[in-house]
Amino acid sequence: MAQNEGPGMKIENRTPRFGQALSALLVVSWLIAVAVVWLRGAPNEPARHSTWLILAAVGIGAVAALVHANRRPAVTFDIGRNGDVVLTEATLFRRRSRQNRSEEVVDIAVYESEDQDGDPYFRAVVTFMDGGQSVIAEGHCRYEIEQTIARVGDALQTARDGAAG
Numbered sequence: 001m002a003q004n005e006g007p008g009m010k011i012e013n014r015t016p017r018f019g020q021a022l023s024a025l026l027v028v029s030w031l032i033a034v035a036v037v038w039l040r041g042a043p044n045e046p047a048r049h050s051t052w053l054i055l056a057a058v059g060i061g062a063v064a065a066l067v068h069a070n071r072r073p074a075v076t077f078d079i080g081r082n083g084d085v086v087l088t089e090a091t092l093f094r095r096r097s098r099q100n101r102s103e104e105v106v107d108i109a110v111y112e113s114e115d116q117d118g119d120p121y122f123r124a125v126v127t128f129m130d131g132g133q134s135v136i137a138e139g140h141c142r143y144e145i146e147q148t149i150a151r152v153g154d155a156l157q158t159a160r161d162g163a164a165g
Contacts, residue, residue: 008079009155011136011148019069020092026062034059066092077126077136079155081162087126087134102159104129108149110142124149 034055073089073096080086085105088097107127115121122145124137137148 008081008159009151010079011075011077011152013075013077013136013138015074015138016069016072016091017074019072020066020074023062023065023069024092027066030055030059030062072135075134075136077134077152079152079159081159083159083162085156085159089134098132100128102156105156108136108152108156110145110149112142115140124152126152 037051037055070091070093073091073094076086076088076090078086078088079102083102085100085102086097087100088095090096105126106129109125109127111123111125113121113123119140120142121140122138122142123135124145125133126136127133136152137145139145
């Protein structure tokens with residue numbers, strides 16, 4: 001397939017980037033703390049062992065946070081006027097792109113869940129013919145997510161009409 005010829009429509013879900021950046025900052029801060037303790041020397045006995053145990057616990061937590069944050073990729077959903085759809089999913093360590101025809105997008109739906117505070121949280125999920133799904137927008141405002149879905153639906157229809165004509 002040819003490269004996606006724009007201008008069409010581009011939707012970016014950058015919400016996961018915050019968690020990814022925060023967890024990466026936590027790991028870097030932990031590495032700096034370990035370096036400082038190592039270079040300056042741990043406190044004298046008996047605090048030496050507890051210092052390293054605390055640093056180890058924080059390090060395990062930081063790495064776990066980094067792994068967890070990178071399970072949800074930031075997404076770019078690009079619809080070209082030529083009928084191509086390019087979906088790019090990126091974490092801190094990986095970037096994947098897939099290119100499809102607009103006809104291969106079978107559904108765009110709102111999924112409702114709750115955040116950790118019990119407040120409603122909404123996701124716009126695009127589904128492809130092969131069963132693959134991706135979150136292209138998310139947030140606490142259902143109206144904004146529905147508007148995004150409507151704009152994407154219109155852009156997909158325009159791309160399908162342009163590709164057919």
